[in-house]
Amino acid sequence: MNYALNSTDNAAAALAAIRQMIETGKLPANGRLPTERDLAAELGCGRRIVRRALDALETEGLIWRKQGSGTFAGQPPDPTGALAAEIAPDADPLVVMEARLCIEPALADLCAKRATGEDVEKLRKLAHRASQPLDADTAELWDGALHRAIARIAANRVMLTAFALLDEVRMGSDWQEKRHRARSPETMTLYDRQHRDIIDAIERRDGQAASTAMRAHLEALSENLKTSMESSTE
Amino acid sequence: MNYALNSTDNAAAALAAIRQMIETGKLPANGRLPTERDLAAELGCGRRIVRRALDALETEGLIWRKQGSGTFAGQPPDPTGALAAEIAPDADPLVVMEARLCIEPALADLCAKRATGEDVEKLRKLAHRASQPLDADTAELWDGALHRAIARIAANRVMLTAFALLDEVRMGSDWQEKRHRARSPETMTLYDRQHRDIIDAIERRDGQAASTAMRAHLEALSENLKTSMESSTE
DNA sequence: GTGCCGAACCATTAAGCTATTGGTCCATGC
DNA sequence: GCATGGACCAATAGCTTAATGGTTCGGCAC
Known part of the structure; x- marks a missing residue:
């Protein structure tokens, strides 16, 4: 599937694209999704837009991020x-x-x-x-x-x-x-x-x-x- | 203090020497005591004797050991x-x-x-x-x-x-x-x-x-x- | 034979290093 | 106003390396 946005790019489109990416389950087993830089390149937009979309998804509880590690779908693991x-x-x-x-x-x-x-x-x-x-x-x-x-x-x-x-x-x-x-x-x-x-x-x-x-x-x-x-x- | 054993070496003497070493508090702040090899050299005996003495002290609860890390006086820390x-x-x-x-x-x-x-x-x-x-x-x-x-x-x-x-x-x-x-x-x-x-x-x-x-x-x-x-x- | 020593090797750990990644800021351009 | 690209920072994971406890074996003295 090609997630590239058309010329009418905007934040909402990026959000929808990433959300679909997650919900269609096209992710590695650990739920890790591409780096922000890769997402920006793939979607043909800037990192800022990607980050804004990820912010929304994080607030939504659909993903969680860890600096230096990556962005993951689902809930953060319990370290017990x-x-x-x-x-x-x-x-x-x-x-x-x-x-x-x-x-x-x-x-x-x-x-x-x-x-x-x-x-x-x-x-x-x-x-x-x-x-x-x-x-x-x-x-x-x-x-x-x-x-x-x-x-x-x-x-x-x-x-x-x-x-x-x-x-x-x-x-x-x-x-x-x-x-x-x-x-x-x-x-x-x-x-x-x-x-x-x-x-x-x-x-x-x-x-x-x-x-x-x-x-x-x-x-x-x-x-x-x-x-x-x-x-x-x- | 010189912990070297005299010619009448035996396991008991090594145990006593190490025990004194611990109880006199001549240890770094973290309670780490010398490596088994260093102890053997310092006491002038083999590593086997040192290990036997440390086994006794460990059973006694006076020290704890961790492979790859070292031997420490006191109780193992809680990893909470x-x-x-x-x-x-x-x-x-x-x-x-x-x-x-x-x-x-x-x-x-x-x-x-x-x-x-x-x-x-x-x-x-x-x-x-x-x-x-x-x-x-x-x-x-x-x-x-x-x-x-x-x-x-x-x-x-x-x-x-x-x-x-x-x-x-x-x-x-x-x-x-x-x-x-x-x-x-x-x-x-x-x-x-x-x-x-x-x-x-x-x-x-x-x-x-x-x-x-x-x-x-x-x-x-x-x-x-x-x-x-x-x-x-x- | 028994017990100790020395040496070697294994398994695990810690520390250092490097590349990667999210987090942030800024100048630029549309 | 807003997005972009770039640069930089902070934190992380992965890798390498050295050190350490754990184990085994051959040799030697008694």
Whole structure:
């Protein structure tokens, strides 16, 4: 595709061209788009125009830039990976679960204070997916997505980073192997019930109840984890 | 001082020599000690002996080593700096305080479950220092040390890392400037009272009460912060 | 044989250097 | 007024190189 602008160049045309460039997905795997200088050459306009268009797209949240590195489509990555990798190797699943019990009830409280109706809708959808009788791995993924969504809705950057750290440690540690996760139909329905309790409390803007419900849910998870670990050492 | 060993060389002598080297504090500021090869040459023994001695010291927790980097005295540093720096620039003091309200009560709970008598002693000493009528900056430092000690005693690596992150964001953000911290004698005595409440609860192994007391303390801090911010915008 | 030494090699790290890239400013021209 | 091209700055990534801990092996003394 040729993105060169015709003679009626203007900022709006450049913006549209770059936006199309992004949305048609004609980008390398890492989402990196051409340098500003290259874009200017390709579009046949000056760098100033390109920068203005990129400014708009950045404000829009469609791209992010880093001086010396480049311009990328999508969201800037979370730099929690290194930290998590440092902790994960010697992360006892019970320690991780204890940390979840510290952080997630508080997040549920904040979430209840800030969730919009739209947010609650999303949560319900995620809970529904997690409750479907798929294989254990998939259910785990949707469960993780639900908890992550609650953290995101809480809208506190510091807490979100702390949660991201916790989340990566949880997924990265060897515990992935240790999950015998005796996810019987009974526990599945229990978890679903607990998810609904949490979301109901969030919808009622009842932070206290959301926190309590989340705590109950995590304690059930913890209990399940303990029994599965004991049975694995037999 | 000459660390060269005499003719009755053995591993124990090398260990003692290196240990003395560390404990007498004859080291550069960063705690880096000579390379294994240099140590071997200086002590007049082989690298194998040096490595065995360093192994012992490492097991002892007196030193830590990193391939390609060197051997250092003390504890390995927490790598939370980069993450904190990423968040700090746009860290609203109120957001940070909200995060503290999420994390620190939970830490106080854990701390109450795990603190030894010795730990409680340390906490009391720190609280006493923070209550001395010094300048506001120094009081702030001792207060920070107290909260950090509670996090350390909680003995959950994941939570400790999360707290370290939070702590660095708190100290690193511009909010250092914004602290008008109207630390009147009244607030000082209030904070001291609250510190004592927290530590008393920890001593009683009453995690619930410790959590509640910590929450009350942080809410007082938050209130103080809000009023000082309002007055600064006048 | 046991234990140590010396040497060599590997894996990782840090530091320095260079090219690249976004961020900014300015003179010029339309 | 506004866009252009150019120049420069600041930050970054990639590469190279030297240094360091980690490991292995042959040799030697006891």
